[in-house]
Amino acid sequence: MAEASAEERILAAIRAVPRGQVAAYGHIARRAGLPGRARLVARILGGNEDPDLPWHRILRSDGRIAFPEGSRGWREQSQRLRAEGVAVERGRVRMPAADVSLDAMIWGPG
Template sequence: MTDEMAADEASAIRARRIIEAVAAIPKGRVASYGAIAARAGYPGRARLIGKVLGEAPNRPDLPWHRVLRADGRIGIPAGTRGFREQCRRLKAEGVIVKDGRVPMSAFGLDHDLDRAIWGLPA
């Protein structure tokens, strides 16, 4: 196997793991790019998530709209078609979006996990 083939295979595995992590976000919930990177096994590689999602051939079938910046902001520039589509999809799932931001404390996966493990108040 050549170095180029090995790199292509590693890239495909990385993309598959990221897509699986995104696909696992339940309807009505969101996760940050960083949380998805960590769940896929690539902590600290949040930008990689956006790159993979942007290049995914099956993007219409992925819940890409459930991935946000760590502070709950939509990562797509405001006013663009993609921004409006992400807002529309999130709202259709019951997620509150105000001024391009989702309250992560109410809709983020990590906060639910903390509550489930530690019994923190909702």
């Protein structure tokens, strides 16, 4: 059968981020088998329509929300994150240290 499209793999990677956890665009791209395509992840999120997609768990690599500060999306993302227990301060969260063992625990053996 046909292999999953890049977009499908990216969406799957996003859906795989556990509640209360966050991941960077680049991290998702990598997990989807598309290293260096962070901007593609952003693009897909922008066009996404699925209300169940945990888009709010995706942040920039430095832990900052990608929307302009104060904008609608910025506010909603902070709110959604706090709603699941993530500490958001000044539109920024503490990014999980790229811990290999924890990464494997979360993402699985791949």
